[in-house]
Amino acid sequence: xxxxxxxxKEAAQASNEREFLVLRPHPVLVVxxxxxxxxxxxxAIQFNTMKIAARTNIEDWISQTHEDLDVSALIDxxxxxxxxxxxxPEEMIQGQQVAFVAKREEGNPFGHMITFGRVPNNDIVISxxxxxxxxxxxHKDAEGNWWIYDQRSTNGTWLNRVRVPAGERAPLFDGAxxxxxxxxxxxxxxxxxxYAYLKGL
Numbered sequence: 613x614x615x616x617x618x619x620x621k622e623a624a625q626a627s628n629e630r631e632f633l634v635l636r637p638h639p640v641l642v643v644x645x646x647x648x649x650x651x652x653x654x655x656a657i658q659f660n661t662m663k664i665a666a667r668t669n670i671e672d673w674i675s676q677t678h679e680d681l682d683v684s685a686l687i688d689x690x691x692x693x694x695x696x697x698x699x700x701p702e703e704m705i706q707g708q709q710v711a712f713v714a715k716r717e718e719g720n721p722f723g724h725m726i727t728f729g730r731v732p733n734n735d736i737v738i739s740x741x742x743x744x745x746x747x748x749x750x751h752k753d754a755e756g757n758w759w760i761y762d763q764r765s766t767n768g769t770w771l772n773r774v775r776v777p778a779g780e781r782a783p784l785f786d787g788a789x790x791x792x793x794x795x796x797x798x799x800x801x802x803x804x805x806x807y808a809y810l811k812g813l
């Protein structure tokens with residue numbers, strides 16, 4: 613994970629979009645906790661083995677592998693997540709973290725899936741009790757379109773306030789808001805749009 617402010621400075625220093633995209637060619641997820649309650653806010657997320665968004669008691673990593681497809685979460689009653697859409701860029705940038713949507717070299721064997729969930733060999737590891745062990749995954753198809761899949765998670769995956777049906781997929785568009793369970797919000801940007809966003813901050 614990289615602080616948003618670091619990437620903003622990189623975009624400012626790049627002579628043009630092409631130069632920035634050579635350095636940062638992948639789509640991104642901008643991490644936005646959606647609950648101000650310290651007890652339920654994200655305790656840790658890992659992307660490419662790096663912890664981010666440390667807030668409170670970090671969960672012990674679950675030591676199961678992808679052979680175990682038990683994706684039951686620890687919380688039985690999902691709540692409808694509320695979106696956090698700050699309009700002040702200076703306020704939004706404080707403390708923001710960015711994950712690049714790419715496979716982890718030492719991660720899971722599913723090359724076409726960028727997985728997220730509690731299991732340590734997910735590409736994006738989210739240590740939250742409301743997140744399933746293999747919560748879902750992102751996928752880019754042959755036509756270049758992105759999709760988000762919910763892997764029958766108990767507490768759900770939302771795309772722009774609409775829940776992705778369990779075991780199904782939904783098209784993931786540039787600028788979409790994703791909620792993983794009730795407490796973690798993410799915003800998805802394609803590389804060019806993310807560059808433009810950074811230049812506008």
